[in-house]
Amino acid sequence: MSAIKKYFDKIRPNFEPEGKLHAFRSFFEGMETFMLVPNATSKSGVSVHDAIDSKRIMSFVVIALIPALLFGMYNVGYQHYLAIGEEAGFWAMFGYGLIAVLPKVVVSYAVGLGIEFTVAQWKHEEIQEGFLVSGMIIPLIVPVNCPLWILAIATAFAVIFAKEIFGGTGMNIFNVALVTRAFLFFSYPSMMSGDKVWVNGDYIDCINGVVNVDAVTAATPLGEAAANQPISASFIDSVTGLIPGCIGETSVIAIAIGAIILLWSGVASWKTMFSVFVGGAVVALLFNAASDNAVAQIPWYEHLTLGGFCFGAVFMATDPVTSARTECGKYIYGLLIGAMAITIRVMNPGYPEGMMLAILLMNAFAPLIDYCVVQGNINKRLKRAAK
């Protein structure tokens, strides 16, 4: 640790106002506070001391995402070898997935952090650390064959239009990673429509993804249901995650490990997470009883394990910036997300996956929910005081 500190002390003069690398000052500061505990203390007023700052919070989320990422890599390889009908060992599958997924992680971080650093430098602000998490989530919620240039455009769009123009980290109304996905979803629907996520075909083209006509496609379970076909994946498979889908969203077990890390470290709210599942289950049960289309007849426990429901509930709905902040509001927010997600799935055959749209919609309503909860509380206390 002291070696790192010495190194930073040694190169610091280069980044002072007269130094030759002053243009990269914000980059230096960003790396310094990422590696070491920041030295700065507040100059005025009271400050609450806590061992955890926002960079550490972000680190916890990134750690929580690792199981889903690793399993996603394995599943990419598994689905590939399943599709071409060959036997392969664990490491062959994992290696194949690693080569397919890693470029996406790199592109997402490079584009997003590049824009963040540029904006920070331009506005003479410190680098904001929010993209550490978004940059990890983005590769996990895209299909494996999504070309890298499309991913780069979508990431740039989301960082600029969903985050920077609202004032940067902590100010965004919509979840940045979900905006990336929404942009892909509406711009390149053939890649993203969710009914048919392509399983990686016979070769990997690292720059452009797999777009050859021979690429093998496999329907996702929700896509099959939307087309009124029986679901071929078993319940066990959808829990362990050996089904076609976006890279990080398939395995309930890996996501559950992430959820435990998030809840244990106190980063995510169990109220939001829990009520998303309750909302989804209740609405799925209602549809089971009331309707007879194929998606409506999926049992409620399968609804919760299929598609991006778990991933959205654990990592996106609980985003502390865009979700409701009042304690009572968290229940309402979560319940409505779960309910909306299942409703969109069942009622709209055009969108087999409803989680993204449900969370984005509720992001827009989160401030309203908070306002109503706070106002209700004020009224209640006023009434009590008037007695």
Place this chain on the structure above:
Amino acid sequence: MGKLFSKENGEVFMRPLNLDNPVTVQILGICSALAVTSQLKPAVVMGLSVTVITAFSNVIISLIRKTIPMRIRIIIQLVVVAALVTIVSNILKAYVYDVSVQLSVYVGLIITNCILMGRLEAFAMSNGPWESFLDGVGNGLGYAIVLVIVGFVRELLGFGTIFGFQIIPQSFYTENGGYYMNNGMMTMPAMALILLGCVIWVHRSINKEEKK
């Protein structure tokens, strides 16, 4: 009435093109700017139609401004605009039928375009016919410029064409073995709103000094 091309009249014509642009500064006429700009051709036709209607309704109202009773002036303005819109709509149907089908109701809805009523109320009711004509043309063209910019970007990125001619080579597309895909979101009005926001952003950054 001063000279036809005096400095003041030049100002009346030039201001709406840039510093007082009806779309990017006054934020008027946004609805139609989103609806008709998915391709360049309807955007140009729409821009020209609005220019013609604004110019001539300005002139007509300016000519009869002293005889209009104040209490019913809005109705009279609407009658004039509606008559001009009907004429333009029929001309479009006669000569560029396909574009008029693409524009569908939006030609008729020029009547409700805020730019028109704004210029009639703010300018034509208190200025002479020639100034009003210049003001109308300037505002119409200011609107048309923004439409053309948005339409250009949307058609290029959404369809790969300009005025219907293929600009991005066919061999770039994934169907033909390339790596390029058209951006479907560009063809949706939502993206038009974001592009319009970008145009306003750029315009305001350029004109930062003049604003103060």
